[in-house]
Amino acid sequence: MADYEKMWEELGMNMELHDRLCQVLPTAFGDVYLSQENRPEGMGFWDFVVSGIHGIRPAELIEAQKNGQKVFGTFCVYVPDEVVIAAKGIVTGLCGGSQFWVPGGEKVLPKGTCPLIKASVGARLDKTCPFFRIADMYVGETTCDGKKKAWEILGEDVPMHIMDIPQMKREKDIVKWAGEIEEFKKVVEDFTGNKITVENLNEAIKIINNKRKALGRVFNCRKAAKVPISGKDALLMMQIAFFDDPVRCAEMCNKLADELEKRIADGVSVCPEGTKRILVTGTPLAIPNWKLHHIIETSGAIVVCEEMCTGTRYFENMVEEDLPTLEAQYMALARRYMKTNCACFTPNTARFDDILRMVDEYKVDGVIDVNLKFCNLYDTEGFLLERTLKEKGIPVLGIETDYTDADAEQLKTRIGAFIEMLG
Ligand code: SF4
Ligand code: SF4
Numbered sequence: 099m100a101d102y103e104k105m106w107e108e109l110g111m112n113m114e115l116h117d118r119l120c121q122v123l124p125t126a127f128g129d130v131y132l133s134q135e136n137r138p139e140g141m142g143f144w145d146f147v148v149s150g151i152h153g154i155r156p157a158e159l160i161e162a163q164k165n166g167q168k169v170f171g172t173f174c175v176y177v178p179d180e181v182v183i184a185a186k187g188i189v190t191g192l193c194g195g196s197q198f199w200v201p202g203g204e205k206v207l208p209k210g211t212c213p214l215i216k217a218s219v220g221a222r223l224d225k226t227c228p229f230f231r232i233a234d235m236y237v238g239e240t241t242c243d244g245k246k247k248a249w250e251i252l253g254e255d256v257p258m259h260i261m262d263i264p265q266m267k268r269e270k271d272i273v274k275w276a277g278e279i280e281e282f283k284k285v286v287e288d289f290t291g292n293k294i295t296v297e298n299l300n301e302a303i304k305i306i307n308n309k310r311k312a313l314g315r316v317f318n319c320r321k322a323a324k325v326p327i328s329g330k331d332a333l334l335m336m337q338i339a340f341f342d343d344p345v346r347c348a349e350m351c352n353k354l355a356d357e358l359e360k361r362i363a364d365g366v367s368v369c370p371e372g373t374k375r376i377l378v379t380g381t382p383l384a385i386p387n388w389k390l391h392h393i394i395e396t397s398g399a400i401v402v403c404e405e406m407c408t409g410t411r412y413f414e415n416m417v418e419e420d421l422p423t424l425e426a427q428y429m430a431l432a433r434r435y436m437k438t439n440c441a442c443f444t445p446n447t448a449r450f451d452d453i454l455r456m457v458d459e460y461k462v463d464g465v466i467d468v469n470l471k472f473c474n475l476y477d478t479e480g481f482l483l484e485r486t487l488k489e490k491g492i493p494v495l496g497i498e499t500d501y502t503d504a505d506a507e508q509l510k511t512r513i514g515a516f517i518e519m520l521g
Contacts, residue, residue, distance in 0.1 A: 102153035105160065109231040116226045119198050120152070123386065130388045131330060136368050138327055138361065140354035144334050147342070151385075155190075155341055156228040162188055163234070168290045171233030173218065174241055175407045175438055176263055178431050180417065181283050183302035183344065185292040190229050191340025192236065194218040195384030197501035199226065206251055207244075212473040213501045214384060215244045222252055229341070235289055237282075239263050241442040242475055259285045267436050267443060276425075276432035283428075299427050303417045309344045310413040312351035317410065319358035320402045321460050324367035326358040329376070329401025330391045336408045337385035369400045374520045375461055379405040379453055379483070380468035381476045387501060390468055393509050399517045403460040405453050411438050414452075441475035449479075450486045457492055463520045464493040466513070471500040493520055 106116060127148055147154060159169050170182045171192040179189045194203075194217030202220025203211070221227035238249040238260040249260055261278045264271035283294050316335060319326050335354065339347050361367075376399050378390065383406065391401050404410065415437045418430040439449035457465065465487055469476045480496050487494040495516040499505055 102150075102157065105153070105157060106228060109156075109228055110225060111228065111231060112225040115224055116152075119196075119226055122198070123151070124149070126386060126388075130392045131334070134328055134330065134368070136366070137331060138354060138357050140350070140357045141327075141331050141334075143350045143354075144331070144338055147338050148334070152228050156232055158343070159188060159190065159229075159232050163232070168234045169232055170286075171229065171236045173237075173245065174239045175412050176239055176241065176435050176440070177237050177261060178279055178282070178435060179344070180299065180302040180306050180431060181279065181286050181294065183305055184283075184294045184299040185286045185290040187286060187290050187292075188343075190233060191384075192218060192221075192227075192229055192233065193340070193382065193384035194221045194227070195337070195387035195501065197503075199224065200501060202226075207248065210472050211244045211248075212381070212470045214382065214470055214473075215248050217384075217501065219248050219251060222256075235259060237261065241440060242473070244472075257289070263442070264436075265442065265444060267448075272429075272432050272436050275436055276428040279428045279431050280424075283424075294424075296422065296424055296427065299424065300420060303419055303427070303431075305344050305348075307416045307419065309339070309348040309351075310416060312348040312355065313339060313413040315355035316351055316358060317403065317413070319355060319362060322362045323461070324362060324365055324371075325369055325373075325375070325400055325402060326361035326366060327354075328368050328391075328395055329378070329404070330388060330395055333383060333388065333391050333401070333404065333408065334385075336404070336412065337383070339412065340385075340408075374399040374463040374517050375402045376400065376517075377403045377405060377453065377456055377460060377462040377465045378409075378468060379449075379465060380480075381470040381473050382407040383468075384408065389501075389503070389506065390466070390497075390499065390509070393506065393513055394466065394517075397510060397514045397517055399464075399513075399520075402462060403456050405449070405456055407438075407440070410452070410456065411440070441479040446479060447482075450483055453483070453487070454490060454492075457487075462492075464495065464516060466516070467494060467496045469496070469498045471498055 168187045170189050182189045199217035199220035202224035203216030222230040235257045240246050240262050264274050415434050417434040421427050467480050484494050484496050
């Protein structure tokens with residue numbers, strides 16, 4: 099990634115520290131990804147993106163900024179990309195998934211904060227992530243307590259807009275969320291200098307719906323008896339989807355889906371017949387957090403679905419298209435986004451219904467409920483979720499982990515025993 103050194107310097111990055119990150123990533127990627135056999139050829143695109151993860155897309159974003167476009171950094175799947183796209187803005191995900199960034203976050207946050215928040219704050223404060231340097235505005239939300247407080251630190255030297263998310267999903271909460279979307283629209287208009295109209299918002303809704311459909315096509319292929327793609331590869335596609343241009347993302351995912359559909363027709367599988375099929379649910383797995391999938395898939399099972407924000411929650415449910423007024427569009431957006439089932443809502447039993455449906459659709463043998471350490475929301479919800487699954491006779495394993503490798507051996511033992519128990 100040496101070609102990008104000048105760009106990183108101009109972004110004010112900590113070059114020495116960043117060099118250390120650049121040294122570890124290719125080895126980790128090689129060990130986890132390139133060691134797999136019989137990968138779909140289409141994954142070459144995502145391998146290429148990872149090979150220049152801090153260079154290729156950041157350079158595109160900087161070029162767009164030179165042409166007057168604004169970049170919005172987001173941290174949650176509730177923030178409606180459509181509003182930004184309508185104003186010719188660009189959205190980039192900013193969630194940190196590496197232990198490398200955690201100590202930087204711990205300098206200002208309590209150690210008992212979830213690693214996702216610590217890594218995100220560390221990536222910003224340590225100046226080791228170009229996406230955090232490039233974003234013109236951060237968009238936060240009031241989903242969990244850790245994030246709410248982190249915004250106050252992150253917003254000290256970057257414009258920050260916070261969307262106030264309801265905690266329940268009654269009709270009045272959906273109306274409130276539509277109001278938040280309308281307010282966000284005004285913020286985006288002011289910041290970009292571009293007016294959002296019924297027409298350009300409609301166009302943006304279609305762009306993001308197309309991206310959702312393309313991601314959904316790939317997931318659909320994972321339902322086949324002969325699984326044409328590993329869970330690790332599908333996870334990588336999802337993780338990059340938060341950073342990529344949405345039109346290109348849809349195009350590449352559709353190409354991959356074409357190949358996977360052909361593989362299914364030809365009976366090509368990435369694993370032997372009878373391999374146990376796992377659904378992973380819980381807290382998000384931000385890039386480059388591949389630990390859990392790697393352990394599962396090197397323990398004799400395959401991940402066929404992720405019910406998480408780096409999974410089905412990101413692409414399921416479309417926004418109604420071609421509505422005639424902005425007010426109708428805000429409500430349509432609010433309705434779609436409020437169908438997402440995060441543990442920050444009470445009650446959140448629709449998530450359990452989703453998981454039960456997916457267990458059936460993806461022909462799942464067992465569920466692994468993963469919780470990032472110190473995420474009280476998902477940890478607490480785990481009790482009811484696991485009880486619901488057990489009542490239905492679905493084997494479930496609850497685990498708590500972080501970004502370190504300290505628990506890797508213990509996880510291998512527990513996950514190995516769980517897979518063996520599946521018979
Ligand atoms: S888990 Fe909840 S807070 Fe985190 S990204 Fe998903 S929806 Fe947002
Ligand atoms: S994993 Fe939990 S604690 Fe961490 S950001 Fe998401 S909701 Fe908040």
